[in-house]
Amino acid sequence: MNENAEPAAAAVRHPDPRAIAQRIADRRRQLNLTEEELANHAAMSTGYLRHLIEWGPEFDRGGFLRIAAALRWTYRELVQGRSDPPPGQTGPAPRPVLIHLTEPECWEKLGTHGIGRVALPVQPGPEVFPVNYTVDAGTVVYRTDPRGAAAAGEASALSFEADRIDDRLSRGWSVLITGTAERIVDPQVVERLAQLPGAESWAGGSRPLWIRIRPEQITGRRIGTM
Known part of the structure; x- marks a missing residue:
């Protein structure tokens, strides 16, 4: 893994931040996580989490990647929504994990x-x-x-x-x-x-x-x- 890779700026098209915010809220409830617990898992303050959700991924992609991992999703699943796996892919996509x-x-x-x-x-x-x-x-x-x-x-x-x-x-x-x-x-x-x-x-x-x-x-x- 090349950990020094620069962000892939055009890898994902970002939809309306309001849709992402709703997705985060629904997933947080599904995992029985409070807002404070999600912020702690994602290594940020609760206030910063709220600002990220309001402003959207273009403000801080790294922060959203941490949120995705804390929700046990990929970055793409967080910003675009979950979809059926492509033809020929039988298993789930690799899950991102946060390591302290x-x-x-x-x-x-x-x-x-x-x-x-x-x-x-x-x-x-x-x-x-x-x-x-x-x-x-x-x-x-x-x-x-x-x-x-x-x-x-x-x-x-x-x-x-x-x-x-x-x-x-x-x-x-x-x-x-x-x-x-x-x-x-x-x-x-x-x-x-x-x-x-x-x-x-x-x-x-x-x-x-x-x-x-x-x-x-x-x-x-x-x-x-x-």
Whole structure:
């Protein structure tokens, strides 16, 4: 399995999110799961689960793949509905399963740098922004424009997610960090971070703001099949 496969963007056509929401509600009742239990199985907060269901799979395919696995469905079954197996296929399709990652495994998946998403808690729902990130001494650091939407305030709550998902094969991994933001102002630290590989191409303009995410909780799931 290539766990670093990029998402198959056009693998599934996504119907009306309201149809998916109804499908999730019906399946949750069938499995006798509360909303809180489904969120816990899918490694997300109940509030984030509600936002995902409202906004639909295009917002976070990785999150929907975790929801599908928690409901014992494939991603395709969740977003398109269940259908009869194709001619010649006698057995059930492989079932996706969620496997918990330990904290060291989460950091191993994140690697030293990559692309993730930062979510800031604003009303009526969280705003999510793609960011280039680097791992620095047990924290996640990203660079942004000081006047930009991703410029989190000092000590504000935020979350960070990175994943590598192949929704066509229902495989991949996802890591979620919740914590607080720290604005990096020490010139020596800023200079060191600016020397990191690829940092010169990161967003932020001529005088970027560096944000450090200090984790309070880190959780991860690997999605496989059985």
